[in-house]
Amino acid sequence: MLSKLRTLGLKGLDGFDVAVEVDLAAGLPSYSVVGLPDASIKESKDRIVAAIRNSGFDFPVKRITVNLAPAEIKKAGTHFDLPMALGVLASSGKLGKKAARVLEGKVFIGELALDGSLRPVVGVLPMLLSLRERGGASVVVPAGNAAEAALSGLDCLSAGSLKEVAGWLAGEVRLTPCVRAVRAGRPAALGDLSEVKDQAFAKRALEIAAAGSHNLIMIGPPGTGKSMLARRFASILPPLSDEEALEVTKIYSVSGLISPSSLITERPFREPHHTISDAALIGGGPHPKPGEVSLAHNGVLFLDEFTEFSRGAIESLREPLESWKVTVSRVKETVSYPARCLLVAAMNPCPCGYFGHETRECSCTPLQVHKYRSKVSGPILDRIDLHLQLSPIKFAEWEALPRGEPSAAVSERVAAAMSAQKARFRSGTRANAFMGVSEVREYCRIPEGAAGILETAMNKLGFSARSLDKILKISRTIADLEGSRDLKRTHIVEAMQYRTLDKATELVAG
Amino acid sequence: MSSAKTEAERLARVRLNAVACMRTDWLLRLIEMYGGAAEAAEKGASELVADGGLSPETAENFVSALSAFDPYAELESARRAGVRVLTADDEDFPELLRRIYDPPLALYVKGGPAAEAVPVGVVGTRKPTAYGARSSARLARELSAAGVTVVSGLARGVDTLSHEAAVKSGGTTWAVLGSGLNFIYPRENRKLSENITGSGGAVFSEFPMNSGPRPANFPRRNRIISGLSYAVVVVEGDFRSGSLITARAALEQGREVLAMPGPADSEMSRGPNMLIKNGAAVAEGAADVLAALPAEAISALKPSGLPRGTGKGPAAGLRGLSPDARAAYGAVSGAESGLDMDALVRVLGWPVQRAAAAVFELESEAFLTQRAGRYVPTV
Numbered sequence: 001m002l003s004k005l006r007t008l009g010l011k012g013l014d015g016f017d018v019a020v021e022v023d024l025a026a027g028l029p030s031y032s033v034v035g036l037p038d039a040s041i042k043e044s045k046d047r048i049v050a051a052i053r054n055s056g057f058d059f060p061v062k063r064i065t066v067n068l069a070p071a072e073i074k075k076a077g078t079h080f081d082l083p084m085a086l087g088v089l090a091s092s093g094k095l096g097k098k099a100a101r102v103l104e105g106k107v108f109i110g111e112l113a114l115d116g117s118l119r120p121v122v123g124v125l126p127m128l129l130s131l132r133e134r135g136g137a138s139v140v141v142p143a144g145n146a147a148e149a150a151l152s153g154l155d156c157l158s159a160g161s162l163k164e165v166a167g168w169l170a171g172e173v174r175l176t177p178c179v180r181a182v183r184a185g186r187p188a189a190l191g192d193l194s195e196v197k198d199q200a201f202a203k204r205a206l207e208i209a210a211a212g213s214h215n216l217i218m219i220g221p222p223g224t225g226k227s228m229l230a231r232r233f234a235s236i237l238p239p240l241s242d243e244e245a246l247e248v249t250k251i252y253s254v255s256g257l258i259s260p261s262s263l264i265t266e267r268p269f270r271e272p273h274h275t276i277s278d279a280a281l282i283g284g285g286p287h288p289k290p291g292e293v294s295l296a297h298n299g300v301l302f303l304d305e306f307t308e309f310s311r312g313a314i315e316s317l318r319e320p321l322e323s324w325k326v327t328v329s330r331v332k333e334t335v336s337y338p339a340r341c342l343l344v345a346a347m348n349p350c351p352c353g354y355f356g357h358e359t360r361e362c363s364c365t366p367l368q369v370h371k372y373r374s375k376v377s378g379p380i381l382d383r384i385d386l387h388l389q390l391s392p393i394k395f396a397e398w399e400a401l402p403r404g405e406p407s408a409a410v411s412e413r414v415a416a417a418m419s420a421q422k423a424r425f426r427s428g429t430r431a432n433a434f435m436g437v438s439e440v441r442e443y444c445r446i447p448e449g450a451a452g453i454l455e456t457a458m459n460k461l462g463f464s465a466r467s468l469d470k471i472l473k474i475s476r477t478i479a480d481l482e483g484s485r486d487l488k489r490t491h492i493v494e495a496m497q498y499r500t501l502d503k504a505t506e507l508v509a510g
Numbered sequence: 511m512s513s514a515k516t517e518a519e520r521l522a523r524v525r526l527n528a529v530a531c532m533r534t535d536w537l538l539r540l541i542e543m544y545g546g547a548a549e550a551a552e553k554g555a556s557e558l559v560a561d562g563g564l565s566p567e568t569a570e571n572f573v574s575a576l577s578a579f580d581p582y583a584e585l586e587s588a589r590r591a592g593v594r595v596l597t598a599d600d601e602d603f604p605e606l607l608r609r610i611y612d613p614p615l616a617l618y619v620k621g622g623p624a625a626e627a628v629p630v631g632v633v634g635t636r637k638p639t640a641y642g643a644r645s646s647a648r649l650a651r652e653l654s655a656a657g658v659t660v661v662s663g664l665a666r667g668v669d670t671l672s673h674e675a676a677v678k679s680g681g682t683t684w685a686v687l688g689s690g691l692n693f694i695y696p697r698e699n700r701k702l703s704e705n706i707t708g709s710g711g712a713v714f715s716e717f718p719m720n721s722g723p724r725p726a727n728f729p730r731r732n733r734i735i736s737g738l739s740y741a742v743v744v745v746e747g748d749f750r751s752g753s754l755i756t757a758r759a760a761l762e763q764g765r766e767v768l769a770m771p772g773p774a775d776s777e778m779s780r781g782p783n784m785l786i787k788n789g790a791a792v793a794e795g796a797a798d799v800l801a802a803l804p805a806e807a808i809s810a811l812k813p814s815g816l817p818r819g820t821g822k823g824p825a826a827g828l829r830g831l832s833p834d835a836r837a838a839y840g841a842v843s844g845a846e847s848g849l850d851m852d853a854l855v856r857v858l859g860w861p862v863q864r865a866a867a868a869v870f871e872l873e874s875e876a877f878l879t880q881r882a883g884r885y886v887p888t889v
Binding site: 198199200201202204220349355356358361365366367370389390391456460461478489490491493494496497500503 | 637666696697698846847850851855856862863866867869870873880881883884
């Protein structure tokens with residue numbers, strides 16, 4: 001006897017429909033799954049057999065064939081357990097006559113434990129969101145995924161075990177509808193900017209970076225507050241919008257990083273260690289998973305000890321920094337994940353860390369310093385707009401300093417500057433950092449009375465020609481923060497302070 | 511001497527010069543003893559042991575090194591690099607250097623040392639403090655303006671700053687290397703060496719074209735810096751500094767030694783301040799140096815005019831600036847090792863934008879430079 005039911009598959013962040021067909025025939029007892037299942041599906045047989053027995057049913061001694069259609073798309077994941085087990089039960093007539101009708105058109109997702117209970121699975125939210133785009137259906141998910149499933153806006157039911165689902169199909173039990181968890185207020189970030197005393201210039205640079213989506217690199221000896229500043233960076237970005245929160249939650253759902261299955265409302269802050277592999281940084285694996293750049297989507301990617309990352313890893317950042325997504329290609333499939341993150345990199349000024357230090361002597365030769373810096377030169381540095389150089393703070397001074405401005409206040413200015421950009425570019429995702437040449441010409445007109453200013457920058461301050469466009473883009477953000485429609489001379493002059501690595505004199509120790 | 515004989519003598523000197531295991535004064539003694547370099551170069555090991563008093567081992571090494579060296583290839587390599595090879599008999603061999611006790615047998619020169627130059631050595635540490643950097647550049651600038659040729663070693667730090675300041679202010683400057691002229695060291699100064707020869711200066715070495723910068727070369731190089739010069743000024747250096755070797759060589763050669771006094775609490779002042787304690791003349795600026803030069807040198811000077819700000823300090827130029835810029839300059843120059851933007855904003859209590867405008871004004875008028883993230887007064 002044949003039974004058919006529905007479930008979903010996942011390719012990247014997109015879900016697709018999968019029909020589960022189970023056929024029971026007379027013959028030598030066997031169990032085979034066809035339709036390009038991966039190892040996680042093939043080994044589900046043992047879970048299914050045990051779960052069915054431990055739920056009080058007999059496992060049919062028949063020749064069982066399970067087909068996952070469309071058969072040409074690869075499938076992976078443990079959430080096929082539940083629909084396959086139900087298919088086996090339905091085909092063997094264990095669920096009663098009524099059940100076959102109820103099964104029709106329903107979507108089942110869930111992993112089985114050996115005792116027949118349902119375990120939560122990864123990727124529920126993106127699968128259901130795709131399903132909703134295609135028209136929706138009623139869905140049954142494990143209880144552990146209930147809150148996450150509710151985010152999709154579909155009518156979902158949650159169940160705790162195979163037995164419960166079987167009872168529901170027989171009309172004996174009611175399943176709990178999934179309800180959305182109440183959205184919490186803004187969760188505490190990794191600290192507040194007010195904890196950073198002094199360093200007004202550094203905080204200003206962070207504000208500009210946040211407002212114009214400019215990537216930032218911090219250079220300074222150990223103990224100058226690079227990590228402290230970076231960890232507080234996410235706190236000055238405006239809160240995630242509902243749409244953004246859903247995007248982030250989708251990615252975390254696929255990665256299995258979701259906390260008790262509810263919406264992520266905090267801007268992601270990712271801080272991978274410098275020994276990370278290329279694949280872990282940008283995404284990959286046999287069934288490509290999102291990397292750190294995607295996990296930092298709509299948030300901040302902090303790469304401390306930037307020069308210690310492998311050259312391959314640094315170079316692989318080029319695509320996401322440019323196109324805001326990562327495409328991982330395999331022979332059989334190509335997956336792409338969103339990766340719109342702000343990059344905050346930090347590095348020492350030289351291998352020993354004390355180049356240009358006020359009191360400690362640097363033990364590096366100029367050649368070593370040059371080589372060290374050239375690790376980040378070229379294409380990647382080209383995608384980093386702001387350079388911030390930090391000096392150590394004397395503890396004696398630090399004690400006496402007052403607390404700084406709280407993140408919330410800075411965040412408001414950043415939000416205002418962002419909406420100014422939204423109005424200008426007529427799109428929510430464009431920012432000053434991504435202006436093309438023609439846009440720079442249009443929106444960054446050099447004010448009258450400041451005509452020679454860029455020439456002075458080149459000839460007297462030693463800026464390279466390619467840094468001039470960057471200076472103008474930063475100026476635009478400074479003007480936006482001020483609520484000014486036109487660029488002013490002071491904006492451009494300030495912007496030059498954030499491009500110090502371009503200066504010809506930079507590598508000479510004082 | 512016939513020209514063929516002269517040529518043979520020249521080749522022999524180039525060969526002898528290339529043998530690294532022998533000191534120059536020993537070689538000169540051998541040449542004198544055998545009546546010429548060509549003769550000295552033909553001797554076998556046993557003769558050198560018998561006549562020259564060398565140990566058999568040294569003599570063996572000497573003879574085998576000598577026969578391994580190809581002077582024709584060496585001269586061809588020099589010719590291709592545009593380098594002249596001078597020996598003491600050449601007219602162009604620098605007169606002052608000829609007078610020292612152990613002038614190099616061969617001197618490789620790129621660029622043209624003018625016979626009428628008035629050379630003065632400016633030497634110091636490879637890791638100057640802000641004070642030392644400022645002072646060496648100022649001294650070189652003032653000396654250049656007075657028509658003096660600044661002689662130094664192209665090393666990092668004081669040497670580089672002195673050469674740079676001399677080239678920038680339109681003076682001529684000579685660099686003496688501790689490696690062959692095909693091997694400019696340190697590498698980052700290759701461009702500087704081109705600028706030196708391009709602006710009427712010269713680069714010297716006594717080492718064969720392709721020799722590397724062996725540590726033992728540098729003390730020998732130092733005697734040439736002082737040997738080329740009427741006087742040597744030591745700017746900064748601790749007790750172990752190579753610049754003190756140059757100062758000792760200058761004393762042995764009967765040249766004037768001066769020292770730029772430094773802050774008493776700085777490691778880098780110990781060398782020059784010790785020299786002053788031992789009787790070296792104090793060099794606060796070019797005027798002190800000129801006063802120490804012999805009359806023949808003074809009369810040869812062709813001053814090119816005084817550089818901007820000499821004697822008056824930068825204060826005079828500051829008058830044309832905005833009050834903000836002057837305040838910022840005061841803050842930066844008051845700090846021991848300059849200020850970064852964070853510190854500047856804190857010291858002045860201004861918003862970043864205001865401080866940035868002041869700094870921009872100072873930077874475009876060349877009062878401030880940014881180095882490793884900190885603003886320092888321009889040297």
